[in-house]
Amino acid sequence: MITQTDAPEQASGRPRDGRIDEAVLRATAELLVExxxxxxxxxxxxxxxxTTRPALYRRWPSLAHLVHEAAFPQSLTAPFPRTGDPATDVRTMVAGALGAFAHPVARAAAPGLVAAVTADPTLHSALxxxxxxxLGGIEQPLLDLIAGAALFALxxxxxxxxxxxTRTAWTDRITALLTEGVTA
Structure with missing residues (x-):
């Protein structure tokens, strides 16, 4: 069992033990799928x-916040490299959003998180x-279209x-709609 006593004490208090965070996020991801x-x-x-429930309560304000962090880790939502070509960049964003939402942990978490996000402004902001x-600070409407299309399709x-x-064909169709428009 990993406990808070595993971390050395400092004058200003104990530092947060990263091993607990990692174990909790891994456990949450596994349980979401199971x-x-x-x-x-x-x-x-x-x-x-x-670990203990109090250790969890100190780290995450709600179970939904924990699920959000486990379902959408930094590795799944890392910034994509910009090429300067809008069509290529949009395609990369569409494929990345689909990949993030299609991940088994995110897929298991999404229905519950959708409900939780509407009720919790801090969770909404975190998401x-x-x-x-x-997505590198793209315009909010484009973010809404990309993420919304991926989540809704799944x-x-x-x-x-x-x-x-099938995933490639879907990505190509959504990219074409976003870059060429509906009437093209």
Missing amino acids: VGYADLTWAKVASRAG LARFSEA LLHPGDLDAEP
């Missing part, structure tokens, strides 16, 4: 991570910040976008 968002609890996460960072067609040819 039991789903609706059956995820603080107790299950703490038990799987080998927007995570995706805005990943919710309406679960499993249909898992195969690479």
Whole structure:
């Protein structure tokens, strides 16, 4: 079991033990895929991570905040490199959004997070910040279109976008709509 006593004490208090954070995020991701968002609890996460519920409460303001961080880690939402070619950049953003939402952990978390985001302004801000960072400060309407298309496609067609040819074709169609317009 990982406990707070694993970290050395300092005059200003103990530093946060990164091993606990990693174990909790890993446990949350595993449990989301295994039991789903609706059956995820603080107790299950703490038990799987080998820590205590109070350790979780000190780190995340709500279970939904923890799920958000586990489902959309920095590695899934890392900023993409800009090429200077708008069509290429939009395609990269569309493929990245689809990839982030199609990840098994994100897919398991999305339905519950959608409900939680509408009720919690701090969670809403955290989610927007995570995706805005990943997409390099693009215009909010474009962010809405890209993320919305990816999330909605996965919710309406679960499993249909898992195969690479289908995913590529969907990405190409959405990119064309965004870059060429509906009437082109």
